[in-house]
Amino acid sequence: MKRTWLRLRQISQEFWFIPAVMTVLALLLAEAGISAEETYGVPDGLTFVYGGGETGSRSLLSAIAGSSIGVAGTVFSITIAALSYAAGSMGPRLLDNFTRDRGNQLTLGTFIATFAFTLYTLRAVTGSEDQPFVPHFNVTFALVLALASVAMLVYYLAHVTGSINMTHVANLLRDDMRDSLMNATLKDDPDQDTAVAPPPEFWTNGEVLHAPRGGYLQLMDNDLLLERARAADVALLLHVRPGDYVFPNSVIAVGVPRLPDGVMDALTLGDRRTVGQDLEYSVRQLAEVAARALSPGVNDPVTAIDVIDRFGDALCSLQDRRWPDGVSYQDQVLRLVVPVTDFTGLTGSMFNMIRQYGKGSPSVMLRLLEVFRTTAxxxxxxxxxxxIRHHAELVREDALANIENSGDRTDIERRYQALLDTLANGQDAEVHEAARHAVRQAQGGRAN
Known part of the structure; x- marks a missing residue:
């Protein structure tokens, strides 16, 4: 069932899905309007309904159909230009965030639906002298759709310019990352006992499952795996986690004393990584934005600092959260062991690439140390x-090795020492530092 929902969600997020649904609804609505008018006619009291004849309705519908499909082509061209900019400056993996944007889909769907509605209505207009027919309801609604298309065009121009703003993209990725973090972690419970996995020797004589094909592991149905292991009365160990690339014929699971049936039914492989269970994918999308911003061709440390701030936001939100241990027992019998992302791996995905690409930028390295101190x-x-201290030591080492200016090196040492004070004294050091900073700002304001 989870695999089915995953596929349905992927289909619903495709760029063509909303326009296709709106087009089908427009055709059904056009047929319903024609049938209703043929059966009941137009009541005399509806003065707002179009009252022109066959020639006028043809001209009006033709104008609306031609202009709507023309503007749809313009909208599509603008979208392609925005996607090209996003791929070049923020990375090709961010294209999904633009193609699945509902605003872009609704705009394109409105124009295509308007074209389909008017074209279908146009075929119903007849000029026979014996029995002329003008679908007055549909012509009136076509006018409404034309006005809606104008409104959507104005909205789209504002929306697409905002959607390629770096801060907007960083906030969207931060929200995806935060949702993934909340789903991947549990509310901290001091009374919760930590389950311990058996030693590696326990799995030595187990039955091995080899991957039938390659691909990214997009979804792991833990409930189904646990159910299959319990039904077969076995213990099951998974070697892969969501986000891993599974190579054909590689070992992905071990069952003791044997494998349960249907293990692959709980594992969904695909051609690309997806947001959801794959926590590190959400992190790496943001890290890639920062890495591209720090490239010599772009040289945009401000964007990298924005990303660093979002990572600090995510880490601070984990204060009352704990990581699952990945070990499941039922009735005190081991059933399932799965690999999980931990805090060490998460912070490595966040900061290693930024540190490596930004080691020569004093502003980036200083901000890293400041965020580390606040996070601590x-x-x-x-x-x-x-x-956090380990990453701060790496930042300090790289910064001192690549930054020559003595003033910048002194600032690095000062920020690093402030972090050590926070680690030693807890929140008190952070409060005192904030107070000193406020005093310095106040004194500077009086001096000015």
């Missing part, structure tokens, strides 16, 4: 704070 003040877990 938000997190209470000792292991997570140790991970």
């Amino acid at each position: 003040s938000c997190l209470n877990d000792t292991e997570r704070r140790a991970v």
